[in-house]
Amino acid sequence: xxxxxxxxKFHTIAVLVDNEPGVLARIIGLFSGRGYNIESLTVSETDPxxxxxxxxxxxxxxxxxxxxxxxxxxxxxxxxxxxxxxxDGPSVERELALVKVRGKSEPRVExxxxxxxxxxxxxxxxxxxxxxxxxxxTDKVDAFVDLMRPLGLIEVARTGIVAISRGPGAL
Amino acid sequence: xxxARMSGAEIIIKALVDQGVDxxxxxxxxxxxxxxxxxxxxxxxxxxxxxxxxxxxxxAEGYARSTGKPGVVLVTSGPGATNTVTxxxxxxxxxxxxxxxxxxxxxxxxxxxxxxxxDTTGITRACTKHNYLxxxxxxxxxxxxxxxxxxxxxxxxxxxxxxxxxxxxxxxxYVGPTDxxxxxxxxxxxxxxRAIERAVExxxxxxxxIVYSGxxxxxxxxxxxxxxxxxxxxxxxxxxxxxxxxGAYPATDRQFVGMLGMHGTYEANLAxxxxxxxxxxxxxxxDRITGRIxxxxxxxxxxxxxxxxxxxxxxxxxxxxxxxxAASIIEDMITVWDARRYxxxxxxxxxxxxxxxxxxxxxxxxxxxxxxxxxxxxxxxRLYALTKDRDPFITTEVGQHQMWAAQFYKFQRxxxxxxxxxxxxxxxxxxxxxxVQLGNPxxxxxxxxxxxxxxxxxxxxxxxxxxxxxxxVFILNNEYMGMVRQWQELLHGGRYAESYTAALPxxxxxxESFHCVGLRAKRPDEVDDVIGEMMAVDRPVVADIVxxxxxxxxxxxxxxxxxxxxxxGSAASKPEATTEGLALV
Numbered sequence: 005x006x007x008x009x010x011x012x013k014f015h016t017i018a019v020l021v022d023n024e025p026g027v028l029a030r031i032i033g034l035f036s037g038r039g040y041n042i043e044s045l046t047v048s049e050t051d052p053x054x055x056x057x058x059x060x061x062x063x064x065x066x067x068x069x070x071x072x073x074x075x076x077x078x079x080x081x082x083x084x085x086x087x088x089x090x091x092d093g094p095s096v097e098r099e100l101a102l103v104k105v106r107g108k109s110e111p112r113v114e115x116x117x118x119x120x121x122x123x124x125x126x127x128x129x130x131x132x133x134x135x136x137x138x139x140x141x142t143d144k145v146d147a148f149v150d151l152m153r154p155l156g157l158i159e160v161a162r163t164g165i166v167a168i169s170r171g172p173g174a175l
Numbered sequence: 176x177x178x179a180r181m182s183g184a185e186i187i188i189k190a191l192v193d194q195g196v197d198x199x200x201x202x203x204x205x206x207x208x209x210x211x212x213x214x215x216x217x218x219x220x221x222x223x224x225x226x227x228x229x230x231x232x233x234x235a236e237g238y239a240r241s242t243g244k245p246g247v248v249l250v251t252s253g254p255g256a257t258n259t260v261t262x263x264x265x266x267x268x269x270x271x272x273x274x275x276x277x278x279x280x281x282x283x284x285x286x287x288x289x290x291x292x293x294d295t296t297g298i299t300r301a302c303t304k305h306n307y308l309x310x311x312x313x314x315x316x317x318x319x320x321x322x323x324x325x326x327x328x329x330x331x332x333x334x335x336x337x338x339x340x341x342x343x344x345x346x347x348x349y350v351g352p353t354d355x356x357x358x359x360x361x362x363x364x365x366x367x368x369r370a371i372e373r374a375v376e377x378x379x380x381x382x383x384x385i386v387y388s389g390x391x392x393x394x395x396x397x398x399x400x401x402x403x404x405x406x407x408x409x410x411x412x413x414x415x416x417x418x419x420x421x422g423a424y425p426a427t428d429r430q431f432v433g434m435l436g437m438h439g440t441y442e443a444n445l446a447x448x449x450x451x452x453x454x455x456x457x458x459x460x461x462d463r464i465t466g467r468i469x470x471x472x473x474x475x476x477x478x479x480x481x482x483x484x485x486x487x488x489x490x491x492x493x494x495x496x497x498x499x500x501a502a503s504i505i506e507d508m509i510t511v512w513d514a515r516r517y518x519x520x521x522x523x524x525x526x527x528x529x530x531x532x533x534x535x536x537x538x539x540x541x542x543x544x545x546x547x548x549x550x551x552x553x554x555x556x557r558l559y560a561l562t563k564d565r566d567p568f569i570t571t572e573v574g575q576h577q578m579w580a581a582q583f584y585k586f587q588r589x590x591x592x593x594x595x596x597x598x599x600x601x602x603x604x605x606x607x608x609x610x611v612q613l614g615n616p617x618x619x620x621x622x623x624x625x626x627x628x629x630x631x632x633x634x635x636x637x638x639x640x641x642x643x644x645x646x647x648v649f650i651l652n653n654e655y656m657g658m659v660r661q662w663q664e665l666l667h668g669g670r671y672a673e674s675y676t677a678a679l680p681x682x683x684x685x686x687e688s689f690h691c692v693g694l695r696a697k698r699p700d701e702v703d704d705v706i707g708e709m710m711a712v713d714r715p716v717v718a719d720i721v722x723x724x725x726x727x728x729x730x731x732x733x734x735x736x737x738x739x740x741x742x743x744g745s746a747a748s749k750p751e752a753t754t755e756g757l758a759l760v
Contacts, residue, residue: 022359025308026296037301068488075485081305081325081360 014043014064015090016097016167017074020175022082023049023057030080031059040065040073044099044164056084058175060166087175089167097167101145106133107156115155122148133158183312183343184213187276190319192219193352196247198238198613199223200231204251205291206278209343223613223642226634228255230606232262232333233632236271237610240593241568243396245272245326246610252278253291256337257298261600263333264302268597269419270394272331274322275303281341282310295337304332310339312347320355329362330483331394362482366499371507374454374478374495378508379517381452383527384412387435387464390419390596391457391481392501393589399502400424400589403456406505409512411524413531415443417458419596422586432531436464437732438578441539441741442531444730447472448738449530455479457501460490461597462734462759470737480504539730539743540582549699551576551651551722555583555623558649561706563587567619568611570594572604572628575657575728580623602631608646609639619647619710626652626719627676636689639715647709648717650682653724661727665742666757686717695719734759 043062050058089095128135225231235246256277280289415435433440465471477493487496571577595603604622659674686693696705735756
């Protein structure tokens with residue numbers, strides 16, 4: 005390995021797994037059992053024909069820890085492939101958020117204006133509330149949520165990051 | 176391969192038989208009664224009734240380690256399953272292939288807190304290599320075959336198959352074990368050719384090389400051990416073994432420098448500290464081996480061969496990591512070495528051996544041979560001298576006696592030494608010895624035990640008697656949890672909190688009450704007679720060897736210390752505990 009740096013960095017790891025009972029518990033158990041962080045985690049079946057699910061995990065650690073996380077994930081029996089999207093070439097990362105804002109008059113109008121700037125869509129509306137749908141990088145979602153806070157933000161649901169490599173290659 | 180429809184229980188039996196299983200260690204209960212009924216009606220599988228489910232797993236481990244075949248366990252739901260957890264964890268840590276079948280409440284009751292229900296797959300997820308809950312009888316045969324594949328393939332380990340009672344009673348189709356290939360799990364066997372070439376080149380340039388081999392060489396099979404001997408002889412270098420790796424290289428050979436690590440020899444640990452090239456084969460740089468990690472062999476370039484990619488660069492960064500099976504990679508290394516006509520610089524190698532012989536001269540395993548009370552080291556030396564010609568299998572419990580056994584019993588061949596290395600499970604040795612004896616009828620099997628450890632699974636004497644297994648329990652009785660007492664003496668000011676084994680049974684009478692033979696030695700001159708008699712009777716024996724209660728196990732590298740900070744013996748001053756070291760185990 006040779007890389008003895010102790011600097012901790014965030015990494016986005018994509019894991020392709022057999023979609024069988026308990027597979028998510030195995031992954032989570034590995035992280036908690038070995039003391040690794042999970043910053044965010046998303047999971048869904050992505051290949052119903054072959055019963056494969058894709059799990060995207062954002063974690064943090066030194067290069068040695070990240071290498072160990074990848075090796076530990078790879079040795080789990082139902083894990084098919086593991087890719088560190090942060091180091092394995094360029095990738096696209098996106099997050100989806102649903103943001104509920106309650107308010108009337110000027111703050112309500114202001115929230116709509118900001119939503120427009122962020123290209124957030126209104127997916128639910130009452131006379132005293134909106135639910136905005138926003139996709140983008142984690143930073144963009146953070147910025148939007150911060151701006152909504154003084155305007156009556158009452159609830160946020162976020163998916164955590166999903167990511168995919170750029171270019172023609174596939175996991 | 177589809178055959179007539181069978182009951183789930185019959186499918187289970189057929190799958191085990193088709194996997195080549197001849198022995199099952201188990202304990203019946205409500206949730207496995209259909210399987211026991213099926214066992215009753217056939218003659219292919221032998222069921223061994225243990226006295227506690229933990230004993231079943233350790234017995235299966237002993238069977239697996241001594242035969243190279245997976246060990247099979249059958250227990251009921253709830254407490255039957257939870258009692259296997261220690262054994263499963265032990266097998267996981269020491270990479271022992273086990274298939275453990277657990278009964279489960281019927282599928283419609285799962286999640287209802289039914290009688291003897293436990294979330295077995297949830298509980299065992301962290302202590303198995305993999306586990307399954309079978310809900311469909313038509314998946315049953317395939318799942319059991321897959322469980323055997325997973326238990327054996329790559330780095331071996333325990334696999335649990337949880338079997339609801341309604342699935343055992345339902346009827347379904349059987350499929351045979353042919354062409355069971357896991358669709359995802361296919362570990363690498365063959366090492367990377369380029370990496371092997373680089374590794375061999377590095378070895379050829381070495382001035383102070385050492386080979387450090389572990390349990391991976393044993394798990395790879397007897398051929399790996401033969402190849403290891405061939406490689407080490409060819410290179411002319413020193414070799415050390417981990418606790419799990421003992422027996423892979425003959426301990427009486429001049430090139431063997433003894434076990435390394437916390438209670439390893441002076442020469443092995445100093446050679447590891449001072450080497451310039453280290454070849455690690457199937458070992459994992461755990462804390463018992465490395466001591467203080469930042470002071471571990473600081474000036475060496477390291478080659479690490481392991482079948483588990485996660486073992487490489489886990490604790491220690493290495494120059495060259497090679498993933499694959501030990502036998503295959505050692506063979507490839509020998510091929511490259513021969514093809515390139517490599518030779519290690521003879522002058523450098525001679526200087527290195529001179530240095531090692533100087534360390535050997537320290538005689539780090541010396542003890543008081545004139546003692547009027549039995550020294551535990553003496554007892555094991557005599558056991559070795561009097562039993563070695565019978566090529567015995569040795570199991571141990573955990574503690575001082577285990578380390579003395581590792582230091583003083585000279586193992587010549589692989590698969591003859593079974594000890595709980597990773598987990599350190601007291602109570603391992605007796606059930607393991609039972610498993611070894613079943614796998615090796617007619618062989619001499621000795622459990623080197625302590626009086627505290629043996630009480631943790633003493634009930635298994637009953638199993639030994641029932642199946643006429645002439646295992647020998649050789650207790651080094653010092654009336655203390657010796658290793659705890661030693662740490663309290665060295666690191667906690669001699670405050671022996673709860674480490675005195677008070678109210679001990681009379682082991683001779685205890686043995687007799689179990690219908691075993693009980694023997695006792697109180698003086699050094701009685702030891703040989705007791706060992707002789709123990710070997711002569713064809714029955715289970717408990718030999719109570721009353722040893723010096725104050726003896727400590729040396730050499731010792733205190734936790735958090737480096738290899739060169741080893742304490743050599745009672746004459747040496749007590750170690751200063753570092754703050755960090757005190758927190759270590």
